Amino acid sequence: MFRRNSSAQETETVAGKVGGKGRPTPSRKEAEAAARARAKVPRTRKEQAAAQRAARGDNSRKMREAMKTGDERYLPSRDRGPVRRFIRDFVDSRFSFIELMIPLLIISMILGYSRSPGLVQLGNTVLFTTLLVIIVDIVMLRFRLRRELARRFPDESAKGAVLYAAMRSLQMKFLRLPKAQVRIGEKLPESYR
Incomplete structure (x- = not known):
């Protein structure tokens, strides 16, 4: 029988808590159901329009939030980059x-x-x-x-x-x-x- 050192076991436990993902691993059934839901192609025009509307709403929500916080990832292309950020700060500071x-x-x-x-x-x-x-x-x-x-x-x-x-x-x-x-x-x- 192989016995572990108690300090190694404690280190492993602490490392698991610190670097963990914060939720339990989904079962195979749950993971497959989630993958099917993501891969599901809309069957009708109505479903497709609803999916596009939801995606547009999500994108515009992210863009509005980025306009408030200055998050570069979701800003329009005219406002992205270090030069444009400097120009905004330069104008706003005077x-x-x-x-x-x-x-x-x-x-x-x-x-x-x-x-x-x-x-x-x-x-x-x-x-x-x-x-x-x-x-x-x-x-x-x-x-x-x-x-x-x-x-x-x-x-x-x-x-x-x-x-x-x-x-x-x-x-x-x-x-x-x-x-x-x-x-x-x-x-x-x-x-x-």
């Missing part, structure tokens, strides 16, 4: 006058509908000043972003990066998707690989 655009446009619209010519003129001034500040802000964003991309990602193509950043910066911060992962003024990490 204060932008563009975020004030909607309130200022509403104010200029209200002033434009007033009967007083002085208030209408003030509304026009607010509108054109807002547009000028936004154009200057986007130009400054372009130069800073291109410099940072050249420094951090010298081998990567920056094609479409400025447009991606400008479109993201034109949105109010709480409406941006994927959701902002950094706060305004937060220092960005050096590596995005």
Whole structure:
């Protein structure tokens, strides 16, 4: 008879608990039933449509969750990759006058509908000043972003990066998707690989 050492038996038991799968092994009957259910081909158009609808619903649920958490696996292709993640963080970490655009446009619209010519003129001034500040802000964003991309990602193509950043910066911060992962003024990490 072969007897095991008690310490080896304890080690084996502990290793089984730590590295275990957390559920019992299914019986052969259960495993075969699960395999048949996965391999079952829909027989009618109605079943096929239901299966496709369920798959689309699952994919869109995963994508919505990824938009909130920033999970790269389920993001749309336009938002994937370290360069795009850096651009999102770069735009989200800076204060932008563009975020004030909607309130200022509403104010200029209200002033434009007033009967007083002085208030209408003030509304026009607010509108054109807002547009000028936004154009200057986007130009400054372009130069800073291109410099940072050249420094951090010298081998990567920056094609479409400025447009991606400008479109993201034109949105109010709480409406941006994927959701902002950094706060305004937060220092960005050096590596995005």
